[in-house]
Each structure stands twice: as C-alpha cells, then as structure tokens.
C-alpha cells in the first residue's frame with residue numbers, strides 16, 4: 001500500500017517506472033563522479049585553493065581544467081550531406097531524453113485512478129472465465145477477499161461488484177436484486193467488515209437477476225418497461241446502500257433513474273451515498289465476454305432500445321444534461337477506447353468527474369493479441385489506460401487494474 005502511494009509521487013511516468021528508477025540511480029552515480037572536475041594528471045595532494053584564490057586565477061585568465069565538449073557523433077557512411085533546415089520550432093527537442101520526456105508528460109496514471117471490477121459467485125472456489133483470460137469468478141467468502149487484499153497492496157482501493165446469480169433466483173421482475181441477504185449484499189458487508197476504508201461501487205441494473213437477461217422488466221411484446229424498472233432499481237440501490245455501498249452505479253440506461261434513485265436514497269437517510277451514472281452507455285459488441293462471465297446474455301433481442309446507438313455523439317449530451325440535473329456525482333462513458341471522443345465531449349461539457357469503463361471486450365482483445373505474440377502486453381495495457389485518461393477520464397474501470405498497478409509500482 002505505502003509503496004504504491006510513494007511510487008505515484010516519486011515516479012510519475014506510466015511507461016517505464018522500473019527503467020526510470022534505474023535511470024535515477026544512474027544519474028546519481030554519474031553525478032558523484034563528474035562533480036569532481038579535474039584533469040586525470042592532477043595529484044590528489046594538491047592543496048585546495050580558497051574561493052578568493054580560485055576567483056583570482058580565473059580573473060587572471062587561468063581557467064581551470066574542465067572536460068572538453070563531447071565529440072560530435074559521426075553519421076553512418078552514405079548519409080546525405082544537406083543544408084540545415086531553418087525551422088522556427090523543432091518539437092523533437094522536448095523529447096530528446098527520458099528526463100525531458102518525463103518532465104513534460106501531460107497525463108499520468110496512478111493506481112488511485114483505477115476501479116477494479118470483480119465478479120462474485122456463491123461457490124467457495126474461484127472459477128476461470130474462458131473469454132477473459134486472467135479473470136475469475138471469485139468465491140465471495142475467500143477469493144473476493146484475497147483479490148481485494150492484493151489490489152489494496154498496490155494502491156487500488158476501489159472495486160465494483162458484479163454477481164453471478166443462480167438461475168433459480170432469476171425472475172421476470174428480478175426481485176432478487178434487492179434481497180438484503182443476496183450475494184452482492186453479503187459481499188459488501190463482508191468487505192466492509194474486513195476493509196472499512198475500501199470504496200465499494202455497485203452495479204444497479206436488473207440483468208444479472210432477470211430471467212430475460214435484460215436490464216429492465218420485459219413486457220410480453222418485448223418492450224422494456226421504463227418506469228416500472230426504475231421502481232425496482234430504486235429498491236436495489238437502497239438495499240445496496242443499506243449493506244454499505246459507497247457509490248451506486250446505475251448501468252441500465254432507463255430514463256429518469258438517477259433522479260429517482262437520488263430521491264429514494266435521500267428518503268432512507270443515505271444522503272452520503274454517491275451515484276455514478278452510466279451516462280453514455282452504448283449498445284456495444286464489446287460487452288460479449290462480460291455476458292459470458294455472468295451468463296447474462298439477453299434471452300431474446302438486443303439492448304438497443306435503452307443503450308445508445310454507437311453512431312451517436314450529440315445524444316451523449318442529452319444524457320449528460322439529464323444525469324447532471326438529476327443529481328449524478330460521476331458521469332461514465334462506456335466502452336472506453338472506441339469512444340474516446342465521447343469521453344472528451346463529457347469532459348468538456350461537465351464539471352463533474354468523468355469515469356470510463358474499459359470493458360470486457362477491450363480487455364480480451366489486448367489479452368488475446370498479447371498471448372498470440374502480436375502485442376507487448378505491458379506496453380499495450382499501460383498505453384490504453386493512459387490514453388483513456390488523456391481523453392478526459394478521471395477514473396477508469398478496468399479489469400487490468402491490479403496488473404497495471406503492479407506495473408506502475410515496479411513490481412512486475
């Protein structure tokens with residue numbers, strides 16, 4: 001824990017913290033040697049002149065010895081001889097060394113920017129998720145606690161919980177979502193008991209609990225019923241707050257749910273529980289691996305009547321204004337990498353903190369390409385996260401949170 005915090009202060013670069021630590025000590029070594037500027041011939045026994053004597057020598061024209069300028073490095077034979085381009089600026093000057101590049105880096109990521117999504121199930125053991133190599137459904141009693149322990153150890157102190165609910169508990173109205181002894185509720189209570197200062201985000205949506213696999217209640221003609229769903233979401237959010245959630249995160253995209261949830265939380269005395277709104281959540285193919293992880297694929301149709309059309313940009317502003325007006329504390333864009341323009345739009349349109357969700361498909365793409373030897377995994381992970389932050393996200397929900405934080409702490 002302490003090492004992660006210290007690291008984020010002393011080594012702000014996200015690209016090569018290990019290298020920069022090594023580079024730091026190399027600079028220190030060189031400095032120790034070159035601070036003694038004497039020609040090799042000078043005897044160690046020469047008495048040290050006073051400052052006045054040194055100044056007098058220089059004034060008299062006897063400048064002491066210093067190393068000559070470095071020889072101009074030779075270009076390879078055959079390099080064309082050209083006249084110097086007269087350029088008003090040469091941007092490469094500010095990139096010429098690691099120290100300068102680090103000094104001028106505009107965006108920096110630290111483990112404090114990450115929110116780690118965690119899948120939980122009722123089992124005592126963890127089980128791997130085929131479509132998300134390296135991710136597991138965690139046993140809520142043991143695996144979950146161990147994973148959070150590991151995350152906190154490298155400075156990741158925020159998690160968001162997603163439950164794999166037994167089919168027998170799913171129903172058309174998803175009432176299990178507000179069962180105060182449900183999987184998420186028990187998990188929150190256990191986590192708060194072990195780690196009182198852990199920031200726990202919850203997902204507010206019906207899909208893990210809905211026998212139809214949709215985020216809302218489904219009428220027989222397939223229409224997702226907005227206001228009835230919002231009623232259930234309010235009960236879900238309040239029950240999660242009662243269990244100890246710090247931030248409830250409606251991911252359902254129903255209209256008016258932020259305001260309704262705010263009112264419901266306040267009425268129950270949860271004025272301190274925040275709302276992270278999935279503001280611009282797109283109907284995306286990149287959620288595929290997540291739905292496998294939770295076995296939450298919609299049984300029919302798709303989610304296009306509530307999630308946004310990937311072709312739409314201005315519409316994100318309509319959602320932004322509604323969520324702000326209704327009292328959201330944090331606005332989210334999801335997915336992240338294919339929607340960097342939308343992240344920037346929200347960043348420039350709202351003073352609220354912006355979060356971005358690097359979703360399961362983005363995770364699996366990088367994992368698969370790295371496993372196939374097509375990408376350098378470490379570099380691709382850190383670059384993807386840095387660029388999502390550069391686009392305007394303050395915090396990033398990412399399955400890479402633990403792995404990336406370890407990189408940033410120089411542990412891997």
Ligand code: PBG
Pocket residue numbers: 203204205206207215251252286287288289290291303358359360361
């Ligand atoms: C469902 C929900 C989804 C994700 C988070 N909450 C899937 C969906 O909308 O179908 C996706 C996260 C991911 O793909 O990593 N409310």
